[in-house]
Amino acid sequence: MTLIKLSNLNKHFHFERLTVEALRDINLSIDAGEFMSIMGPSGSGKSTLLSIIGMLDTPDSGSYFFANKDTHRLNHNELADLRNEDLGFVFQSFNLLNELTVYDNIALPMRISRKKHKNAYIDEKVSGLLEQINLTHRAEQYPAQLSGGQQQLVAIARAIANEPAVLLLDEPTGNLDSANGEAVMALLQQLNTQGVTLCMVTHDSDYAARASRQLKIVDGQLYDIE
């Protein structure tokens, strides 16, 4: 079943007199449960594509359907709901909130959710996720007290807290050493086997090769790597 469908998608950026074509005529379908990786040099449009798939940005032209919903027709609140319930983000620089403890960071999507989760539910859910990433003992610590790998695990736990259909991963291992990178990749693969769709941007060809489908983006155009 196609979960994400981008058709003839274009995106331009204007810098004073200069216009940069960030994405050109992108056509992409991502099925549910798929593990897809995107590679490409700096400035090729990877992050722009990811921000459009993540509904943080909008294309200049073309269409984007998510779970058969035309995102163009959704208002800000509906897009926010989709991001909260169906999408999970993992960033290279983790982007955890430093004012919040590990526990609160993971609980954050559930607190933002319009479903008004009860505290007992949140507590149970966070505990389960902490157990899954083996950081139960760090629950009350702040991000600054964790290693990079641990922070990324917390970021992943936060991303999957609302059990999204898709995880958007922007260089998830970029700031990690190989051991921590492996741990993160193992967790991601585990999630994929549980049915979570993964869309990962990476510079690392080894990690990219672990995806079931590999794509390359060059000068804003997307190619399949056979």
Place this chain on the structure above:
Amino acid sequence: MIFEIKLAVRSFKNRLLSVFVMVVTLGLTLGILATISQLSYTLLLKKLPYSHSEKLVTINNKLANNSMETDGKGASIVASAMLSQAINTGNLSSLTQASPIIAKRELIQLNPVKTLNESVRYVNSSYFELLSADNYELGQLPPNWDKGAAQIILSYSFWAQHYQHDKDILGKTVVINGLSMEVVAVTTATFSELEIYDNNTAIWLPWRNNPYNHKQQNNWFVTKSEVTTLARLADHANVEQVTKQADHVLNVFYQQHIETTLAASNDDAMTAAEQANVRKSTYSAVVNLLRDRIAQKSAPMAKTLLISIAVMVGIACVNVTILLLIQNSQRTKHRNIYIALGANKAQLFRQYFIQILIILLFSLVVALLVNAWFIKLLPLIAGDYFPRLKELSIGFGTVSSYLLLSLGLSYLFANWAYKVFHGSEGHLFASTNIQKSSLTISNEGFQVLLMLQVMAVTIMITVATVVIVSAYRVINQPVGVETQSLVSASFKPAEFQLDKSERLILNERILLKVRAHPLVEAASLSYEPPMLPTMRSLFNQSDGRFIGSFPTNFVNNDYFSLAGLDVLAGNLTLNSSLGDDIQPIVLSLSTANKAYPHTSAIGQRMNRGANQRFQVVAVVEDELLPTYASVFSNQGFQVYLPYDAWSSHVLIKLRKAHNVIGIESKLATYIQADDQINFAWVSPVSSRFAQTFINDKYYALIALIIGGVSIALACLGAHAVMQYRVYAKHKEIAIRQALGTRTWDLYKMNFIDNSSALIAGIVAAMLLIILMTITQFENTHLLKQVAVTAIIVAPFIYVFFQTVALLPIVKLLKQNPMPALKVG
């Protein structure tokens, strides 16, 4: 919601100083604003604490120029009586309820230094919180209060001192000044007046009890007299109706009065043209709501204060906004994560809202404290200037207004912040330029912001400097030679002898006597100017006391020069040589030439009014009495009294080491020891002048406080905007550092970057200041002062801003630039 509050509080913990500055800035300005708003409301809008307060009016009669006041009874007094009669039973009775609630007329102050002042006071007992107000409640005057009934209100201190706090004194008959009077009330210890007065030693009499009225009824001192009637309007009557009717009553009376007076005078000195001129004069009535009348003097000040404080609050809000902008620009990542996690607009808005609301609620506490403090402070620093200060209080209205204001401001800020930071959510991704994610305000926006801040600071510092300099001058107003060591001694007119040379000899003897005192460093002699005939009898009373209150400048050099009075013609003679019913008179040269163009004025008889007959005994130069002429407006027929109305004063400069207060009594004893010198009193000059300047001092003191707070706020704002400016460039600075730019070059870059906006702001501010001063003030001296101050202040402002801008960049350069260069 609780989670968001916790989050906001946690974020504040990392920015304690910034939050503290915001809370103090808002708390201080809003606290002062609340106080001044309460003051303005109380003075301008709030009802008086009496029943029918909005129907209480004061009615005054105002005499136009060229009027006639020479009937010996005083037209204004008679007019007032007519008005009272009209209010009670005549044309005005249908518009007013019952009788006047209480007629305002002079009360008598018995002063320990033997001075009796005739003055005009309110005696509204319920306002003044008399101990026993029953007899003087509004509309319930004691019987025969206006028929000369022997009733008296004692001041608290007089009661305490002379009657040993006798609680049963009410209703008892006491003898004061030879008069038996029934005590009807005693003022409280905290008795306050509408006007500045020596309350602690005052005894308050119903005016008909004035023992001098019946003795001196033919010699009213009417020029300074002002009679106000306090009345309660009928339910259907309004101020306009009463004004119109009272005008009519007064004019009918006055025209009759003029004709009667002119017919009786048979005055050769008054030409037909002058008589016609007198007939043109009119009386008019001035009717004010009592509430407005009480606040009349201080209302403009209250309005000015309100505007000043509103401007201050505006600047404080700008400062706080800039600080919040800095905070939130540093937290853009936080916001973007929220967006990525699915937070919608309402949730983001709520975060901003809660953040500012918490700050405002903290500042509420500070504001309430400041408010409470100012409510206590105001009576101390301006209690004599602002009436009704006792009515100021912090109540539900204040707190709820503040809460509403907080909610409103929070909403505005949250809405604005959401818009400012909207659109940066794509910048979370690794390869996006992180510089943009930290800031969304354009460089042009910064320039404008900085320029506005510079303008605000320049204006505030210039105005505050002018205010401080002016205030300093007012507070340290030089009086005579040296304020703190000057005393003035007065000698009675009876001391003067018949002819000029003897008088001067005696004066010289007084001077020598005073100078001989070991504590006196120098002394000079001055003279009270002679009085108009109508004033003459206020001197030389049988008991030797001085009655009459008029402005007298004891250190006016013009007066000193009067010692060398040259009589152009005639001789100064004794009253007795002219007969009992004829008084001697000295004419100014111009008056003499005008009245007697073809013959000598000396020896001519003049009649003014039915009972006043004079004989011209001398003519003097007009210029001899310039100040005197300006005090009295009766220029058409200027007359001067001869020698026996003169009194002399010695201005004494004491040796520096001695305290004025202690010396007063010593000097008085010393002078009085000489039998030949008929001594009146000694008092420090400074205390006489203090009263004159007291209102200006209040103005100055309040202005000083506001000026100081304004400068502090402006400096905070300057610091905030410059810090923000440097923060905005931290990425660029880090890159330049990485590329090997020298520290000095970075300072230079910052210096040059700031210059254009700074200079533009200063120039704009100076133009604005000068424009405002030209359009708002006619006072060229003030204009010069403002312009010069602005020119002097401008370079300091420039240096100040550049220095303030230097501090954050110095701090930044001490830090490792790598974090700013790293992604994320």
